[in-house]
Amino acid sequence: MVAVTFLFLCFWAAGVHGDLSRIQVTLEPDRPSLRVQLSHTAHLRCCYSATRGAVETTWYISIQTVNGTSALQGVDRRDNRVTVDEGNLTAAGVMCHTLILKEARLNDSGLYQCFLNHSALRHSVYTHGTFLQVYRPMVKILDIGESTKNSILTAEGMLLMVAVLLHGTMMLYEETQSNEEEKGQKGRGEYL
Template sequence: MVAVTFLFLCFWAAGVHGDLSRIQVTLEPDRPSLRVQLSHTAHLRCCYSATRGAVETTWFISIQTVNGTSALQGVDRRDNRVTVDEGNLTAAGVMCHTLILKEARLNDSGLYQCFLNHSALRHSVYTHGTFLQVYRPMVKILDISESTKNRILTAEGMLLMVVVLLHGTMMLCKTKKLNQLKKKRVKKEEENIYEGLNLEECCSTYDQIQRSLVQGPYQDVGNMIMEEEIQLEKP
């Protein structure tokens, strides 16, 4: 019984010692994405915290292939454009590795991850990674500064205001001229109406009518008296 208990304690101690000797890695959040202009420098970081020792870090890049799948390959450290540091330990106990990629090219775009490996690790670990996008800048047809753009916009606004004022003034002048022509036309038509009438003839005709209306009754009475006198003088 004592021998069995002794063996059990030995196996338990060996297991505990094995677990204590293993390294535990905790991944820190990585920057999700990074956009870099063509021929500029890109700085990529991966951070983690490891207990009971350090781990080996290798940079990998995942590239999209033509058929839509992703291919994982190691970053070529022999490239003169690539610089990888040995890692910096922060005060909080976080280890950060930096990958510097100079003169970035379009085919450098992809997901960059750190591969963490050690014999004391249960499983190898990949960091979350940062997606690098290298873009070609848009070529400006006219390279104009902001101050020049503001001057151009101000000049366009003033020119537009002048055009509106000129158009409004021309419309007012045109309306005024049309009103004057209309008044002249009405006045000329009135003059034409009175030109067709002879005032002397109108007055003479009016006098004749009045004279005939006044003299008519008295003339008949006079004629009757003269006829009676003629009849009385006859024997």
């Protein structure tokens, strides 16, 4: 019985010690989405807290393919437009990594996530991610001011009112004329 208890305590101590050597990662909320105008700079962040320091971080982008599936690929750090900081520790003990994407292009749109990895980490982890949408701004066909628009609407309203009044007046005049003609025909018919 003593041997069984001794073996149980040894295995329990080994299990506790094994868990103590592991890193525990807690993910912080990511910004769900970010809209950036074409040719502007995008700043994407992923934050986490770890029980024993920083972990290795790699940025990935999930791109939507033609058939509706997504393809995961690493962000090319050799691209001159891409800058990745190695992480900043905040006062609350949270580690944040920033991906800076200069001169954003339309094909840069996608879900950006950090991949967290360390040999003492039980399972590698992807952060929640931020969906980056790069958009082309609308071009105004007529660049007119608000007061000009109001003047145009007022003029349209006045023209519509004049058209309705003219049409109504013309219909009343025609009705009056036809009534007078009917009275004239009835009156002539009585004298005949």
